[in-house]
Amino acid sequence: MIQKKICLLGAFAVGKTSLVKRLVSGIFSDKYLTTVGVKIDQKKLSIRGQDLMMVIWDLYGDDDFQKVRASYLQGSSGYILVIDGTRKETVDVAGKLHELAQKTIGPVPFVLLLNKHDLVDEWVVECPMVSDLRDQACLVSMVSAKTGEGVEAAFTALSEAMLRS
Amino acid sequence: MAVSIHDHALLGVFDALIFQKTAKGFEHLGDLPSWFPPPGLSRETELSPEQILDRSFFLQHFLHEAQAWWESGKTGPWKSGLWNEPALFGEDVVLEATAVRHGSFRYLILQRFGPDMVPIQPLLQKAREEQLSHRQAVNHHERTEAQLGSRLAKSEQERDDVMAVLDGLGLGTIMIDANRVVTFISGKAHDLLQTDPARIIGRTLIDGLPWKEDDSARVEEMGRLPGAQRQVVRVVMDGKKRSATALEVEVQDDPRDPRKTILLLKDVTEMEELRRLLVGPTQFQNLIGKSPAMRAVYERIRDIAVVDVPVLIDGETGTGKELVARALHQLSPRHDHLFLPVNCAGLTDSLLGSQLFGHKRGAFTGAISDHEGFFESAEGGTLLLDEIGDMPLAIQTTLLRVLQEGEIIRLGESRPRKVNVRVLAATNQHLQELVDKGAFRADLLYRIRVARLRLPPLRERREDIPLLSTAFFEQSRVALGKMGVLDIAPETMQSFLRYSWPGNVRELKGALEYALIHCRGGSVLPSDLPPELSDGPPAVQSSPFSKPNERQLILDALAQTKGKRAQAAKILGMSRSTFYRRLTELEIVQEDSDR
Ligand SMILES: Nc1nc2c(ncn2[C@@H]2O[C@H](COP(=O)(O)OP(=O)(O)O)[C@@H](O)[C@H]2O)c(=O)[nH]1
Ligand SMILES: [Mg+2]
Numbered sequence: 001m002i003q004k005k006i007c008l009l010g011a012f013a014v015g016k017t018s019l020v021k022r023l024v025s026g027i028f029s030d031k032y033l034t035t036v037g038v039k040i041d042q043k044k045l046s047i048r049g050q051d052l053m054m055v056i057w058d059l060y061g062d063d064d065f066q067k068v069r070a071s072y073l074q075g076s077s078g079y080i081l082v083i084d085g086t087r088k089e090t091v092d093v094a095g096k097l098h099e100l101a102q103k104t105i106g107p108v109p110f111v112l113l114l115n116k117h118d119l120v121d122e123w124v125v126e127c128p129m130v131s132d133l134r135d136q137a138c139l140v141s142m143v144s145a146k147t148g149e150g151v152e153a154a155f156t157a158l159s160e161a162m163l164r165s
Numbered sequence: 166m167a168v169s170i171h172d173h174a175l176l177g178v179f180d181a182l183i184f185q186k187t188a189k190g191f192e193h194l195g196d197l198p199s200w201f202p203p204p205g206l207s208r209e210t211e212l213s214p215e216q217i218l219d220r221s222f223f224l225q226h227f228l229h230e231a232q233a234w235w236e237s238g239k240t241g242p243w244k245s246g247l248w249n250e251p252a253l254f255g256e257d258v259v260l261e262a263t264a265v266r267h268g269s270f271r272y273l274i275l276q277r278f279g280p281d282m283v284p285i286q287p288l289l290q291k292a293r294e295e296q297l298s299h300r301q302a303v304n305h306h307e308r309t310e311a312q313l314g315s316r317l318a319k320s321e322q323e324r325d326d327v328m329a330v331l332d333g334l335g336l337g338t339i340m341i342d343a344n345r346v347v348t349f350i351s352g353k354a355h356d357l358l359q360t361d362p363a364r365i366i367g368r369t370l371i372d373g374l375p376w377k378e379d380d381s382a383r384v385e386e387m388g389r390l391p392g393a394q395r396q397v398v399r400v401v402m403d404g405k406k407r408s409a410t411a412l413e414v415e416v417q418d419d420p421r422d423p424r425k426t427i428l429l430l431k432d433v434t435e436m437e438e439l440r441r442l443l444v445g446p447t448q449f450q451n452l453i454g455k456s457p458a459m460r461a462v463y464e465r466i467r468d469i470a471v472v473d474v475p476v477l478i479d480g481e482t483g484t485g486k487e488l489v490a491r492a493l494h495q496l497s498p499r500h501d502h503l504f505l506p507v508n509c510a511g512l513t514d515s516l517l518g519s520q521l522f523g524h525k526r527g528a529f530t531g532a533i534s535d536h537e538g539f540f541e542s543a544e545g546g547t548l549l550l551d552e553i554g555d556m557p558l559a560i561q562t563t564l565l566r567v568l569q570e571g572e573i574i575r576l577g578e579s580r581p582r583k584v585n586v587r588v589l590a591a592t593n594q595h596l597q598e599l600v601d602k603g604a605f606r607a608d609l610l611y612r613i614r615v616a617r618l619r620l621p622p623l624r625e626r627r628e629d630i631p632l633l634s635t636a637f638f639e640q641s642r643v644a645l646g647k648m649g650v651l652d653i654a655p656e657t658m659q660s661f662l663r664y665s666w667p668g669n670v671r672e673l674k675g676a677l678e679y680a681l682i683h684c685r686g687g688s689v690l691p692s693d694l695p696p697e698l699s700d701g702p703p704a705v706q707s708s709p710f711s712k713p714n715e716r717q718l719i720l721d722a723l724a725q726t727k728g729k730r731a732q733a734a735k736i737l738g739m740s741r742s743t744f745y746r747r748l749t750e751l752e753i754v755q756e757d758s759d760r
Contacts, residue, residue, distance in 0.1 A: 005222070012293050012296075013293060013297055032293075032294065032297070033290070034286070034289050034290045034293050034294075036247050036259065036285060036286045036289060037246055037247025037248045037249060037259060037261075038223060038246065038247070038248040038249070039248070039249045039250075039251070040222050040223055040248065040249070040250040040251075040252075041250075041251065041252065042222075042252055055222050057222075061293070063293070063296075066289070069246060071226075071230055072226075072246075074226070075226060086301075086304060087300055087304070089300075122304060122308065124304060124307070124308075
């Protein structure tokens with residue numbers, strides 16, 4: 001079975017861990033438990049009849065307290081940038097992490113997720129803010145770890161892109 | 166002497182999985198730590214510590230790093246950072262790998278951190294939670310602000326929209342607060358009122374609005390009435406710069422606060438003018454009436470005013486001949502000069518002659534100084550010779566010469582003086598008859614009646630009676646200070662319509678004054694009228710309507726009965742034979758005969 005490593009990148013509390021949890025075990029928790037280290041999950045996906053084992057590296061959020069260790073990105077065939085629609089500053093963090101990823105692993109496919117779409121009334125992030133990223137991403141999607149909206153589709157889209165490249 | 170790392174008992178202190186890198190791979194040293202196998206592995210009891218190194222994605226990754234580290238020749242530990250691989254170790258197992266070197270030996274140490282043993286976790290958790298809640302608060306604040314802002318913008322927008330619509334409809338808006346003070350005035354309202362809003366806002370209705378106090382008071386009064394009883398108040402403002410403006414003022418409660426009031430002002434000047442055009446003029450100069458007869462008079466006045474010839478105005482007493490003469494003067498190019506009315510009746514030859522033509526001192530007894538006559542005084546203007554039928558023949562002769570020569574000679578003088586005066590004559594007599602009787606000079610008659618204008622008696626234009634009565638009623642109640650009398654009772658109006666008015670408009674005016682003086686209630690009653698009107702049988706037997714109206718009445722009745730004559734006659738209270746006779750007289754032809 002093909003194995004592909006992907007990373008989830010984004011500011012803290014954008015919902016990286018929640019997205020993975022939603023994908024892997026189909027559950028969601030409102031409680032916030034910050035991820036201290038790297039969390040590695042696996043998910044088997046079937047992409048056009050082909051089985052794929054996705055090894056998902058959920059990296060801790062990038063902030064003043066923890067910097068993402070670039071070496072963790074090595075070996076990734078793709079990554080997911082996560083933005084929290086309710087927090088503008090998470091757009092910048094995503095942008096920086098995107099740069100880091102491009103520098104470290106080169107132009108691999110990535111998807112851009114605007115998470116917490118269930119809270120769309122409280123959204124402050126608008127599309128123009130992410131226009132740079134969206135041009136390069138193989139998918140930009142509004143998702144919700146809470147409701148599951150768009151989550152599996154996002155991972156599938158990335159997998160397809162990775163298989164193509 | 167360094168402690169040998171192979172002293173297994175000592176290694177147990179670290180409670181870690183320790184591997185040594187050998188040529189074959191990694192070899193586990195010492196005892197298993199207390200946490201091994203971790204909960205995630207319990208299902209796969211077969212798994213040895215060495216196998217873990219193969220199975221962990223993280224460790225596979227880290228071993229590459231460690232290899233590079235070992236080869237770099239650097240000393241000291243190289244740490245992997247904390248990680249967690251639930252599928253392999255279980256949900257809560259957080260591990261960290263450390264690569265160390267001791268001489269030529271390479272070791273990999275695997276340590277577990279329980280959830281409460283990760284020292285950085287609580288700190289990070291707290292710091293990030295705080296940051297999150299701060300962000301949330303800021304977001305909330307910003308959202309509220311934005312919402313309020315947009316709500317404000319929206320309501321401002323809405324207000325602007327409403328104002329634009331109101332302005333577009335030509336409606337001015339004034340808002341008045343609970344203390345009757347003006348708080349807002351729209352652009353259109355300020356336009357209509359032609360005043361500076363700064364002079365209105367903050368002042369009361371009566372102080373602030375440029376209306377007659379009466380009008381403002383009426384508007385205020387309307388505001389105190391319950392909504393259903395309110396009526397539109399009509400206000401006429403005499404414009405200083407432009408012509409008068411007629412406004413309709415509608416008083417509304419502010420739907421948000423009934424103690425506040427909104428005035429909607431509508432400019433009805435144009436409507437008023439349109440209405441006037443539609444119904445025809447109700448007033449011309451100072452003449453009142455909109456009957457066809459009067460409208461013909463107005464037209465005639467307009468036509469002959471501008472032609473500088475003598476005019477003979479012929480009409481019964483009290484029909485308003487002097488008003489017609491004034492109108493003629495007013496509409497003529499002479500209107501900047503004097504208009505002088507002279508009554509020719511009841512004066513002796515010499516008196517009338519000296520009045521008209523002037524005299525020299527001592528020309529006759531009592532002529533104590535030189536005197537300028539009306540012809541001279543009216544120079545450039547118009548002279549009305551009223552009751553010209555009563556003019557003595559001698560004066561008629563002089564007048565004829567004046568009209569022919571354009572010059573006068575003062576009594577007692579011989580020197581002619583040039584005069585430029587337009588002569589209008591008025592009479593209630595049949596001048597031709599006077600000529601036949603020899604009481605009036607035929608040549609003078611021809612001279613003064615170059616243009617002729619006949620004023621109809623009031624009984625020939627009864628439809629003007631209501632209009633005239635209301636106009637005189639309004640004038641007189643103001644003049645007589647009878648503001649308590651509010652209207653003319655319908656019965657009174659009926660007797661006005663029935664009466665023959667031998668004294669014409671003047672009599673009507675007098676009758677109203679008389680009635681107002683006698684009136685004690687709120688309405689002018691028939692009992693308030695002068696005796697000739699209040700008692701006795703109606704002076705005229707015929708229908709109170711003039712002929713065109715009778716014709717219309719008959720047509721209406723026929724339409725109502727779908728052509729059935731007997732029924733129509735009944736409706737009109739006429740005998741059948743009278744009805745048939747009137748049909749023929751009025752030349753009313755029915756399409757289909759009686760069914
Ligand atoms: N309403 C909502 N909350 C979410 C969503 N995804 C994550 N969260 C919450 O956001 C917080 C941070 O989520 P987490 O997955 O730990 O973020 P991470 O730091 O990026 O891994 C948690 O309290 C989650 O419950 C979502 O789609 N909708
Ligand atoms: Mg996380």
